[in-house]
Amino acid sequence: MEINHNPNLTSAELSSLWGAYQNDTLGKCTISYLLETTEDDDVRAVLAYGLELAEKHIQVLTNIFHKEKLPVPQGFGEQDVNLQSPRLFSDPFMLLYIQQMGALGLNTYSIALPNAARNDIRDYFTHCIQSSSELFNRATEVMQTKGIFIRPPYIPYPQQVDFIHSKQFLAGWLGEQRPLSSVEISFLFFNLQRNVLGRGLITGFSQVANDKKVRNYMLRGAEIAAHHSKVVSKFLDESNLMTPSTSDAMPTESKVSPFSDKLMMLHITALNSSSIGYYGSSAGASPRKDVAGAYVRMMAEVGEYASEGSKLMIKKGWLEKPPMAPDRKDLAKG
Numbered sequence: 178m179e180i181n182h183n184p185n186l187t188s189a190e191l192s193s194l195w196g197a198y199q200n201d202t203l204g205k206c207t208i209s210y211l212l213e214t215t216e217d218d219d220v221r222a223v224l225a226y227g228l229e230l231a232e233k234h235i236q237v238l239t240n241i242f243h244k245e246k247l248p249v250p251q252g253f254g255e256q257d258v259n260l261q262s263p264r265l266f267s268d269p270f271m272l273l274y275i276q277q278m279g280a281l282g283l284n285t286y287s288i289a290l291p292n293a294a295r296n297d298i299r300d301y302f303t304h305c306i307q308s309s310s311e312l313f314n315r316a317t318e319v320m321q322t323k324g325i326f327i328r329p330p331y332i333p334y335p336q337q338v339d340f341i342h343s344k345q346f347l348a349g350w351l352g353e354q355r356p357l358s359s360v361e362i363s364f365l366f367f368n369l370q371r372n373v374l375g376r377g378l379i380t381g382f383s384q385v386a387n388d389k390k391v392r393n394y395m396l397r398g399a400e401i402a403a404h405h406s407k408v409v410s411k412f413l414d415e416s417n418l419m420t421p422s423t424s425d426a427m428p429t430e431s432k433v434s435p436f437s438d439k440l441m442m443l444h445i446t447a448l449n450s451s452s453i454g455y456y457g458s459s460a461g462a463s464p465r466k467d468v469a470g471a472y473v474r475m476m477a478e479v480g481e482y483a484s485e486g487s488k489l490m491i492k493k494g495w496l497e498k499p500p501m502a503p504d505r506k507d508l509a510k511g
Contacts, residue, residue: 184294184295185245186245186295186298187292187293187294188500188502189292189293189294190292190293190294190295190298191247191500192499192500193288193289193292193293193298193302194238194241194242194298195250195499195500196285196499197234197238197285197289197305198235198238198239198242198249198250198252199250199252199253199443199447199497200285200447201231201234201235201238201252202231202235202250202252202253202254203252203253203440203443203444203447204227204231204278205228205231205232205235205253206253206254206257206258206436206440207258207436207440207444208224208227208228208231208275209228209258209260210258210259210260210262210435210436211224211266211271211274211275212224212225212228213260213261214262214263214264214265214266214435215268215271216264216268217268219319219322219323220268220271220272220319222315222319223272223275223312223315223316223319224271224275226311226312226315227275227278227279227312230308230309230312234305237301241297241298241301250497251497252497253437253439253440253443256437257436257437257439257440258435258436258437258440259433259434259435259436260435262385262431262433262434262435263429263431263433264429264431265381265384265385265428265429265431265435266377266378266381266428266429267428267429269320269323269325270374270377270426270428272316272319272320272323272325273320273370273373273374273426274374274378275312275316276312276313276316276317276320277370277371277374278312279309279310279311279312279313279314279316280309280313281451282305282306282308282309282312282313283306283309283310283313284451284454285451286302286305286306286309287306289302289305290302290303290306327370327419329362329363329366329367330362330366330413330418330419332359332362332418346464346465347464347465347466348465348466354415354465354467355465356416357412357413357416357418357465357468358464358465360462360463361412361462361463361464361465361468362413362416362418364458364459364462364463365409365412365413365459365468366413366420367455367459368405368409368455368456368459369406369409369410369413369420371452371455372402372403372405372406372409373406373426374426375398375402375448375452376399376402376403376406376426377426377427377428378444378448379395379398379399379402379445380395380399380427380428381428382395382436382441382444382445383395383396383398383399384428384430384431384432385431385432385433385434385435385436386434386438386441387434387438388438388493390489391438391441391442391489394442394445394485394486394489395441395445397482397485398445398482401478401479401482405475405478408471408475409471412468412471438493438495439490439493439495442486442489442490442493442495443490443495445486446483446486446487446490449479449482449483449486450483452476452479453476453479453480453483456472456473456475456476456479457472457476459472460472460473460476
């Protein structure tokens with residue numbers, strides 16, 4: 178017997194779709210500005226592809242909201258971007274930015290897909306994973322062509338299969354420390370790269386924000402990113418491993434804002450959320466106690482910083498409320 182039914186969206190599907198709309202409208206504004214200020218045709222081609230994806234996603238998401246008779250989130254629009262603003266970021270930074278947005282999309286959609294039940298929603302997130310892969314690969318290929326792609330550190334190939342026979346493998350606080358494992362090196366390098374991007378982005382935001390409290394918040398974020406870069410670099414340096422250059426990560430001297438303060442605050446909020454997730458995964462993959470402990474401390478610092486940002490956005494009326502479960506106690510009170 179064929180069973181036909183049209184289930185409503187689950188809470189997980191609602192959450193993923195709502196968050197995707199916020200991210201895609203933010204991405205559309207950001208990439209539109211970068212397209213206006215890039216000076217490199219190869220960079221422009223990758224950015225144009227990223228913008229095309231964001232616009233297609235927004236249309237599909239809007240159709241889903243209309244079909245389900247749901248209010249379309251406010252997100253971000255023309256009022257949040259000034260395409261006439263002077264150049265704030267370099268072309269190499271734009272490439273790193275769009276590459277990491279592709280990586281972030283892969284992570285976000287890979288979480289959304291397993292939590293989706295309806296065929297149409299699973300199909301949508303499957304397509305998003307494929308397009309995020311394509312965006313990441315296109316950006317990476319351009320970076321390699323231009324000689325600005327920084328590979329993770331190389332280590333010698335192992336000569337034989339070996340096993341761990343001592344609890345010293347887990348040590349790290351006191352005494353002699355073992356060398357980093359390839360897994361730990363991978364996570365350290367990736368987190369360093371993310372902090373290089375975050376520091377450059379938030380430094381640019383601190384220069385152009387209109388509200389004093391927003392500027393101060395961005396300055397605090399730049400300090401945190403710089404500190405976390407030093408923490409991660411220290412572990413790599415102690416093992417004589419390469420760390421990426423930050424020469425092209427800093428913004429220009431422009432003080433004209435291309436974005437609304439609301440957009441910049443929400444952008445950093447999204448990065449804070451991803452940082453907490455990445456640090457948690459990194460801690461779980463790092464058996465050395467000193468490395469895992471550093472991730473836990475950095476995660477706590479980002480969590481406190483994110484909480485400060487949420488309070489500021491609530492005060493300003495910028496924090497859009499996601500779909501919520503009903504308050505049953507309040508309903509019972511009539």
